[in-house]
Amino acid sequence: DIIVEKTAGLPQMSVAYNRQKIAKYGLNVQDLNDIITMGFAGLAAGTVFEGEKQFDLVVRFDEAHRKNIDNLKKAAVTLPNGQALPLSEFADIKITKSPAKISRDETRRRIVIGVNVRNRDLASVVEDVQKIIDKKIHLPVGYSITYGGQFENLENAKARLMIAVPVALFLIFVMLHFAFGSFKDALIIYSAIPFSAVGGVLLLYLRGLPFSISAGVGFIALFGIAVLNGIVLIEHFKELKEEGIKDIHERIIMGTRNRLRPVLLTAGAAALGFLPMAISTNAGAEVQRPLATVVIGGLISATFLTMIVLPVLYSVLDDFRVRVPWINGKVLTLFIVLLAPVLLSAQKSGEAEKYLTVENAIDIALKNNAGLNAERLTVKQAESVTSLDFAKTDFYYSYDENNVAENNAPLDVWGVNQSFKFPTVYFSQNGRNRANAEAQRQKYLLSETLLKREVSKSYYSILYLKNVEKRYLFLDSLLGDFSKAAKLRYELGETNNLEYLTALAKKKEIEVLLAQTRQGIKGAYALLGAWLQTDSVYAIPEIKLPEIELAFSDTANNPGLAYFKRALDAADYEASLQKQNYLPDINLGFFMGTNNAANAKKYYGFDVGVSVPLLFFEQSSKVQQANLERQKIEENYKNYSKKLSGKIQSLLSELKSYRSSIDYYKSAGSSLSKELLLNANKAYQNGEIDFLQYIQLVRNSVVIEMNYLNDLHKYNQTVLSLNYLVLNEL
DSSP states (O other), X not given: OEEEEXXXXXXXXXXXXXXXXXXXXXXXXXXXXXXXXHHHTOEEEEEEEETTEEEEEEXXXXXXXXXXXXHHHTOEEEOTTSOEEEGGGTXXXXXXXXXXXXXXXXXXXXXXXXXXXXXXOHHHHHHHHHHHHHHHOOOOTTOOOOOOHXXXXXXXXXXXXXXXXXXXXXXXXXHHHHHHSOHHHHHHHHTXXXXXXXXXXXXXXXXXXXXXXXXXXXXXXXXXXXXXXXXXXXHHHHHHHHTTOOOHHHHHHHHHHHHHHHHHHHHHHHHHHHHHHHTOOSTTHHHHHHHHHHHHHHHHHHHHHHHHHHHHXXXXXXXXXXXXXXXXXXHHHHHHHHHHHHHHHHHHHHTOOEEOOHHHHHHHHHHHOHHHHHHHHHHHHHHTOOSOOOOOOEEEEEEEEEEEOTTSOEEEEEEEEEEEOOHHHHHHHHHHHHHHHHHHHHHHHHHHHHHHHHHHHHHHHHHHHHHHHHHHHHHHHHHHHHHHHHHHHHHTTSSOHHHHHHHHHHHHHHHHHHHHHHHHHHHHHHHHHHHHOOSSOEEOOOOOOOOOOOOOOOSTTOHHHHHHHHHHXXXXXXXXXXXXXXXXXXXXXXXXXXXXXXXXXXXXXXXXXXXXXXXXXXXXXHHHHHHHHHHHHHHHHHHHHHHHHHHHHHHHHHHHHHHHHHHHIIIIIHHHXXXXXXXXXXXXXXXXXXXXXXXXXXXXXXXXXXXXXXXXXXXXXXXXXXXXXXXXXX
């Protein structure tokens, strides 16, 4: 509420001449002014001499006739033709209010409009006044508007607080550093300041008090009080450490238990001291209440968070050490300062918004998503596995005195040996590797399908929320206009206050829904960005929410089922491979012997052998494990298949229910909504309904559209789930 003070002016006589009539009778304004002056102030008519003294002879009305302007109105005015008419024939003479005073600043006249603000903060009122004046009032040249009084004091105090608060925070940190001799301990205790600020702001909000200068002073006082709890707690932790308690967890538990009462007493005493100010209703309470509220709320939050968060920070940072050379710090600071404009311009250029289609979004996600890229590398890794894993080749040399050449000299023998698994093993390994690679490809396709589905859902969720926001904006604008109209009608006495309160309540309700929708849009954008994983900034165009076509036919090409089929093939090959490991390995060798005699003869030979497993315990275990793995994959395959079938039936059932709602809107709901809005406008313009009934009818029309949008959104989400049908778990 705003109350404008009007200063009562002084009474003055106002004379408005009828210049046309004056000209008609051949008179002039100066003659009439002389008559008026003569009647009240007097006019010199001659000179009176008394000895050497000289006085003007002044003619004017006597005292009895000067008290009423009716005598002046009847004063005779002689016309040029000798006739006389009263002065009222030529001028409108009346008593009016004059300005109480004329004030000047630097030789410029000043008009003061006094405003008393009730139930609102002064800054927001002045801001609203400035907006209205800038929009609706165009001042002539030479006129200007300034805002003084308490608002000027507020601005000056805010300017001082912009200096006082940072200085106070800096001095608190400096004192903490001097007290503890450690930046780390000072920072830990300094964390109580944001904790206390949370409670102060929250209690101000709960009590409906605006932020004011007294609240700012309260924050300064609060910051100083809040660090006391941290000092009490951290100092005790250090004392316990010096007493020999090295285990940090034991030190924290003991310290918090011992200092719980002192911390509560420290905060409680200060809070109770400010309680009378917080509930005061006497003169000056509007200054006391914000200050005390900030201190009490801040101490409550700071106390609880100090006893919980401060020990956690202490345990994390107890042994933390950082060493930064001064020269490096200066170089880093200089580097940041020099490159800041470049980085900001690069960021702005990189954040230029681009409109995005769902197809472009899917392409960007397929290219940039790190999880999908990891799956792609897994496929390449599986494809690179070889089946020909021969054992290492054995080269050897021996000096054999048991075998002699023709010259009775011992032989120098060189040879090479190579072992091979049974040939069928390599075929089984090749089949297993190919099946594993194919399974990984199907798993990649499953991840790709899942990514496409989630990107599409996020994209169409943003479109849906934008359409909802558009409807809420329409209602918000409509209710805003009507709430203003209802307030004006109430102030003029044309209706009661209930009408205005109802319109205002409905407007607030729509404002909350609009704010929630906008937060939902931000969240949907964040989720889409998590899937796209790109540095570019994209925007979804303002378009009508489309209806997505159903492309699902069957599960024949479902990547999840295909994955399990390939995994089963790989398990069959693995089980066969483990059974074939019972077969013997084949060993082949070749050697050559000779000696160092001249023209010595060379002797050649070869050997063939097999390695036969005699103990089958380990291999039997591997065969059993392979069979069990195959059974496990088969059961998972059955489970996935059953769940997939159930999911399909559930989605199809949901799709039918949403389809019927959409068909109803297209056949009847859309026309009903438009007709309802059209008839409401006509009825309101014709005076058949009041504006509250009109608002209700308009809202019913919008609700029909909102229900349609909601059902269409759910329908699209269900269609996307069917078109990209995969389960999130294998």
